[in-house]
Amino acid sequence: MTAAARLVLLVCALATAASPLPLSAQRAASPTAASNSQAATTARIVTAAKAVVTSLDEAGRRKVQFPFDSQQKAKWSNFPSGIFERDGIKMGDLTAAQKDAVMNLLSVALSRDGFQKVRDIMRGDEVLKTTDGGRGGPRGGGRGRSGPGGGLIFGEDLYYLAFVGAPSTTDPWMLQFGGHHLAINLTMAGSQATMAPSLPAAQPATYAFEGRTVRPLGRENDKAFALINALDEKQRGQAILGYRVSDLVLGPGQDGRTIQPEGLKASAMTPAQQTMLLDIVREWAGIMADAYAEPRIQEIRGSINDTYFAWSGPTINGSAAYFRVQGPTLVIEYAPQGSVEHIHTIYRDPTNDYGAKIAKR
Amino acid sequence: MTTGRRLPNGRNTLIVVALVGLIGAPLAAHRRDEYLQAARLDMTLTRVTLELDLTPGIAVADSIIGDLDRNRDGTLAKLEKDAYAAQVMSAIDLELGGRVLQPQVNAVTFPELAAFRRGDGTIRIEAAADLPSLPAGDRELFFRNRFRPDVGAYLANALAPQNDRVTVLAQHRDPDQRELTIDYAVRGEPSVGLPWWVTGVVAALALTTAFLLRPRVALGG
Secondary structure (H helix, E strand, O other): OOHHHHHHHHHHHHHHHOOOOOHHHHHHOOOOHHHHHHHHHHHHHHHHHHHHHHHOOHHHHHHHEEOOOOHHHHOOOOOOOOOOOOOOEEHHHOOHHHHHHHHHHHHHHEOHHHHHHHHHHHHHHHHHHHOOOOOOOOOOOOOOOEOHHHOEOOOHHHOEEEEEOOOOOOOOEEEEEEEOOEEEEEEEEOOEEEOOOEEEOEOOOOEEEOOEEEOOOHHHHHHHHHHHHHOOHHHHHHHEOOOOOOOOOOOOOOOOOOEOOOOEEHHHOOHHHHHHHHHHHHHHHOOEOHHHHHHHHHHHHHOHHHOEEEEEOOOOEOEOOEEEEEEOOEEEEEEEEEEOOEEEEEEEOOOOHHHOOOOOO | OOOOOOOOHHHHHHHHHHHHHHHHHHHOOOOOOOEEEEEEEEEOOOEEEEEEEEEEOHHHHHHHHHHHOOOOOOOOOHHHHHHHHHHHHOOEEEEEOOEEOOOEEEEEEOOOHHHHHHOOOOEEEEEEEEOOOOOOEEEEEEEEEOOOOOOEEEEEEEEOOOOOOEEEEEEEEOOOOOEEEEEEEEOOOOOOOOOHHHHHHHHHHHHHHHHHOOOOOOOOO
């Protein structure tokens, strides 16, 4: 080999070594079994979404479909119908077969636990319709109130489905499903997906159904109380905020904002405590289908040392306490609305809300 | 001066634990009869921007509408909106290191009056103040909201700075979040230079070239 050739080879090697793209990122870009699984999940969701479209008449098709770059993406809320008017197809307007198609779509798009959580939240709203569970509620939420035209505010019929962008295995689109105390915004782009921002909430937070006690956000609550009580005094001193937090800070309408993180940094937690923290995160990140959720949880695990856990309120389970988990790609807030029976939560990824990172065309 | 308004961290925590029990009672009945006032503060090198979202609960909506719609004609004229925003801002204190700042309102948005009665009406006010020119170093920004304390429920947060020369060091609040002190640091301008890896490649190239082109001595056999 000539000196000149050796020089060229050396320059190439040095340039590669000096590349700002880490090797791990280069490896991640190659096709893997995981991304195949994610692509297969997207394909199943697209099939189920198309089945919904096929089941609709022309008017229904027009109602369910929105352009990907439309404002519909950000049109979601914790409020019930009558206060906040949603677009899309309304469950109460669908036939039994059409409802089945929608629920099948959700069961494919969400994990088993995630789908159950959605069902429990919707069923809770049905309970609210028939009881005075809204009595202690927030702005709006009382019994017997009715929306414009006298329609009921609460109930399982008042949930809406919309497709923002046409269901596709390659192009970005969003499955949006929501109603009172629920906003699922699942953006897919080929094999990638994000469920940020989404808002699972509950009122009543505990109710009886077919002889069993249902707590739609019970695991979130219990896991957080377990973690705050697993911290030592010094850690708890850092985690507990010195003030009352009366609502979500980054709830609906707060897209694009990132607040300064506070609380206990997970780098100051033991491995066991970090595992507990990730287990809390899983309650939100794990709502979407497992194939999407696992890489998301790995991503959050990768930045666990830069993730914070903050708490405001009593530390005895059964009390109303606010908590927040915040990392470079994550914000979770859990905010009781005056009592343990009325909970709002939010899940965000400040780098990837509405698929900002994955949906670039 | 802002020093003395905040409590040491450890004391804060103890007080919170004690307050939590006290908070429990009003917490159980808040929302409908409260006026949620959420403030966010965004610091840059030269200015601070305040975003304020004001959302009255249903039970206090008529009182807020009464303050807003002065002529009771059922609509909000620009004059009425401006007057209300000025009233809000007159109850806001903002100081940098004890120096009083005068934030100017940049934008206000008001919902329809009916939205207040539904409970989802939010007034948004954005105001900003230029910061005095100061050398690099630590800063202390103090914010206080004195607006409608009779029904107010408050949130106050620093936004994560977008400029990497600005770093939030700590936030201190009173238990109701009516007061927020933000300790932050401003770094000096970094010296202009090439990225480290470019410097490394150039240095390695120079060494390699020198090695390959070095004078060689023929070895005798």
